[in-house]
Amino acid sequence: MQVTESQTDVMDPARARALQATLGMQATIDAGDPLPPFFHQIYFWQPEPPTQLGRDGHPRTGIGLIPDMGLPRRMWAGGRLEFHGPLRAGAMAEKRSVVESTAHKEGRTGPLAFVTLRHEIAQDGVIRVTEWQDLVYRHDPAPDAPAPVAPIAQTDEDISETWDFGTTRLFRYSALTFNGHRIHYDLDYATGVEGYQGLVTHGPLLAQLLMLVAERQLGSVQSFAFRATAPLMHDECATICWRNDGTLWVRGPDGRQCMAASAT
Template structure:
């Protein structure tokens, strides 16, 4: 169960959630790593993404399935396309399944700039996740808003990914996985499940693999390699389609990236070990 409220004086939303163990177990299954999750178990880093749903009726949604812009904390920048560009996270303590937690969200920054493809809006949200009165996770979420692509606009050339990883893991995606992740995060963005919309309106070559899903996989990889994750930052470089495979890459210095089969860079990241 999730309860949501807006503190108008503080410019902050607050949501509570009981952190249902079954939901975390469902995400592990979706990721192809099925494992039981019991009351009180520590949750993997970034699993708070599947909690604190913003449950709105259809009339409160925009054309893309997201909450309508200008409704709530995020101002309407008059730019229709929304993308999760990256973020930074601090993990102070693990969240535990089955114990009530609170998420406090505020707008940390809003800017508008002119890019090569037209106006861009940048919004940074700060999320503080509290449990038993203590801060467990602080997340800065970077969102980008832009206009629809022109039909004859050239496709931007994505950067090429590094080839000097210490180790890599292959990850595959399909429409079922994207649908299940959308359901678990209560993410209504149509680019992840409505292929006609993704192609015809937003100009993609297929369904778009969620940026947070890709970041989640990199965080789990870093957590295994470091023996505990203290800080993590990531930046999206290029969209990955649902029909593509990718390599999750790691170096011993804590750098990570995702490389598509054609060599382009999808995401870059940096991880730091938790301080004992």
């Protein structure tokens, strides 16, 4: 039997304006306005006391909806969304979540565990957004383990934007999403424990930027799917790319592909 978790939250316009400012947009959202796609990420916080957190700053698995997968490193690997109608700022919303699937597999670097969550977000009893969130769990890297080889990004985009992130933008996005994952703000932890080359730019932040580009090009976003393919560090410049067939990607400064996506 699937366990369902339900939360309610008011889509506070002030919080949405804070995200607009964090993204370099004009802070214009007021009560009653439609929220841009994916802005629901800054709502439905699940605060836990320090005793309920894992070493990485996330709530420990096994105490809530996500089962204990037996592996310490968590990554948001990707997901897909269907937008059935706009969420409105200033109105109450309900989010219903369920674990849709779990699996263990053996990867090139050792055991992996996969969890897919399904979220349905409704206002006035009508589902506005359906989201599938893919999480991956793995062991810490061995000190002498070679870095994974990232795919090379395409260079045939029709439109591109250049973005810098830095520690302040990562901190503000972590705060707005109530994301305590230490890879985004604790440099010693990110490099010394999880083996990254710096602080990691949030995958959902990159997906958010891609969705905003898609919305500008399409007028509205009906569906969006994304997959993280390589981490982007806080001190790296990224190129956000759009092609007119609805394909999007994030290209790192060395040409690697950090995220691939598609939108309709």
